[in-house]
Amino acid sequence: MSIGRMDLNLLKVFDAVYEERNLVLAGKRLNLTQSAVSHALGRLRELVGDELFMRTGKGMVPTGRAAAMAPALRDALRRIETTLGVEPFAPAESTRRFVIAANDHLTSVIIAPLSRELQHVAPGVELVIRPSTRLDLAEQIDLGRIDLAIGIFAQVPDRLNSRTLMSQGEAILMRRGHPASRRKLTLRDMAKYPLVTVSVGGQEEGAVGGFILERGLARQSEMFDRQALEEALQAEQEAPHARVTVPHSLAIPELLRDTDMLSIVPASLAVALVKDRDLLRRQPPYQSGTSTIRAVWHRRDEHDAAHVWLLDMVAKTAHAAEESLG
Known part of the structure; x- marks a missing residue:
């Protein structure tokens, strides 16, 4: 296929359909009708010699050829836009859509205040969390379907960039009126009273030592320092009693x-949960580790002005959350 026959606008259609998996949503993103998107996709299929997307009950599913093409094509589009300045980024005027991966804890602590700030400085910007x-997090970053992932990562491969956002320790939550609250x-309390812990993945998902490793990216699966707790209780010839393990931290108030x-x-989750709730926050009676929350993104986005702006906004919000820990 000769590049001379290629309308580069067709690549933008491919990009939108690949991201949205829906012709109507892709059209809205590009300000095109569904018919125009279908026509453009038909032209691209003819040029490539592949169906590219199959219509199913779950939307437009990419073929193997489309999945293989996607990373390089989407990377090329971003580079062209950056090089030519096709889409200069002005936050107040932008309608850019950013996809961020975060758990419910970090959505509450970082994304919620970020969203409130964007109402003032970038009202047209859309955040999708x-x-x-998800077990294919690293793959989604590689494919360009996630712009930024926020979490605790023990290992970040060379193809990805990372930036430290905040550090924090742990806290113990209990209901008001708990026997140990005064x-x-x-x-002994940690051994006597049953525990509610948060785990977003176990051995069945490939978790080892509290982290899930996928495509070189190791992310936290347990949201507490299990080893520190077990070693402290072992010294007292005691053992923890985990009664409930949940994947969603915001369920904790109802469980307690x-x-x-x-x-x-x-610690930052504890601060958030004790606000306007019937909960108390206490320091652990043992030396727990400090965890570092980082943002991770693909190196292809390091020169994207919009992405750099988003990262700075996220970092600013995370810094404010860290300062609130006191």
Whole structure:
């Protein structure tokens, strides 16, 4: 196929359909009718000699050829836009759509205040939050379907960039009126009272040592320092009693209500959950580790002005959350 026959606008259609998996949504993104998108896709299919997308009950599913083409084509589009300045980024005027991967804890602590700030500085910018717990997170970043992933990563491959956002320790949550609420928590309390813990992936998802490794990206699966707790209790010849393990941290308040359970959570989550709730926050009675939250993105976006702006906004919001920990 000769590049001379190629209308580069067809690549923008491919990009939109690949991202949205829906012709109507792709058309809205490009300000085109569904008919125009279908026509453009037909021209591209003829040039490439492949169906590219198959219509199914779940939307437009890319063929193997489309999946193989997508990373390089989408990377090329971003580079062309950056080089030519086709889409100069002005936050106040932009209608850019950013896809961020984050768990419910970080959505509450970082994304929510970020969204409120964007109402003032970039009212047209759209945020789409995907779960960072999905097993194909690294693949989604590679394919360009996720612009930024926020979380705790033990290992980041060379093809990805990362930036430290904030550091935090752990806290213990309990209901008001809990038997241990009027005194300092002890290790005996941690063994006596059942625990609510958060785990977004176990051994069945490939988690080892509290982290899931996929395509060179190792991300946290357990939201507490299990080793520190177990070692501290072992020294006292005690053992923790984990009664409930949940994948969603925002379920913790309901689980603690009317029970004597304790919950070990990241410090920033504890600060968020005790606001306007019937919960108390306490320091762990043992030395737990400090976790570092980072943003991770693909190197192809490092010169994208819009992406750089988003990263700076996320970092600013995370810094404010870290300062609130006191």
